[in-house]
Amino acid sequence: MLKYKVLANQLTSLADARFFAAHEVDWVSFLLTPGLPESIASADLTEIKNWIQGPAVVGRFINPTQQEIKEAISRFGLDGILLDMDTPLGIIQDGFSATIFKEIDSTTNPDWARILEWSAPFVDYFVLKIPAGINDNKLIIKELCETYDILLENKNNDLSPQLIREFQPTGITVNAVGKEEVVGIKSFEELDTLFEFLQDEPI
Numbered sequence: 001m002l003k004y005k006v007l008a009n010q011l012t013s014l015a016d017a018r019f020f021a022a023h024e025v026d027w028v029s030f031l032l033t034p035g036l037p038e039s040i041a042s043a044d045l046t047e048i049k050n051w052i053q054g055p056a057v058v059g060r061f062i063n064p065t066q067q068e069i070k071e072a073i074s075r076f077g078l079d080g081i082l083l084d085m086d087t088p089l090g091i092i093q094d095g096f097s098a099t100i101f102k103e104i105d106s107t108t109n110p111d112w113a114r115i116l117e118w119s120a121p122f123v124d125y126f127v128l129k130i131p132a133g134i135n136d137n138k139l140i141i142k143e144l145c146e147t148y149d150i151l152l153e154n155k156n157n158d159l160s161p162q163l164i165r166e167f168q169p170t171g172i173t174v175n176a177v178g179k180e181e182v183v184g185i186k187s188f189e190e191l192d193t194l195f196e197f198l199q200d201e202p203i
Helices: 014-022 043-051 066-076 112-122 135-147 161-167 191-198
Strands: 005-009 027-031 055-060 080-083 099-105 125-129 150-154 171-176 179-182 186-189
Touching: 005 014, 005 043, 014 043, 027 043, 027 080, 043 055, 043 066, 055 066, 055 099, 066 080, 099 112, 099 171, 112 125, 112 135, 135 150, 135 161, 150 161, 161 191
Parallel strands: 005 027, 005 171, 027 055, 055 080, 080 099, 099 125, 125 150, 150 171
Antiparallel strands: 179 186
C-alpha cells in the first residue's frame, strides 16, 4: 500500500499498465478522445482491462460531450473519468456512474482557486497542475489540499517528496512518459526514488 493515492496518467500500452499495477497505484488512465496520437485503441483498452488487477481504470477525455462519456463508461466499464481543464461544468453536473477527476491548471488560469470551489459539488478528485516556481502560491495550495481531494500533478515526474510532505495532498499523478528502450517497452527509472518514498512503511 502507498502512503498517498496515485493516478498513473498517459498510459498507452499493457506494458505501461503492468508496470504501474505492480507498484500498487490506485488508478491507471488512458486517453479516449479519438484522433489524438496518444489515444488508445478500443481493442487495446479492452485487453488491458482483462489483464491487469488492482488499479481502477480511468478514461481521460479532451473536451468531450456527455454522450461520448456515457458511451465510453458503458462500453469499457470505466471506473472513473478524467476531464481536461477546458471541459465545462455543465458536462458533469448530471453526474456519472464513475469517479470524476477534473484537471485544474494553476499555471494558466488566474481564477484556478475559485474554479475548485465552483466545481467541488460535481468532482471527486482534482488534478492540480502546479508551476515549477510555486513560492507565491504555497500557502493557498496547502489550504486547498486541506479542503479538497487534490492530486498534485507530477507532470515531468519531478515532484519531490519534500513538496508532497509539505502540501499533504490526497495524492499525486505520475505520467507514463519514460524512455522507450524497445518498441512498446518504456523505462521508468526516474520514478524509482518517488515510489520508494511512496511505499508505506511495513507494520
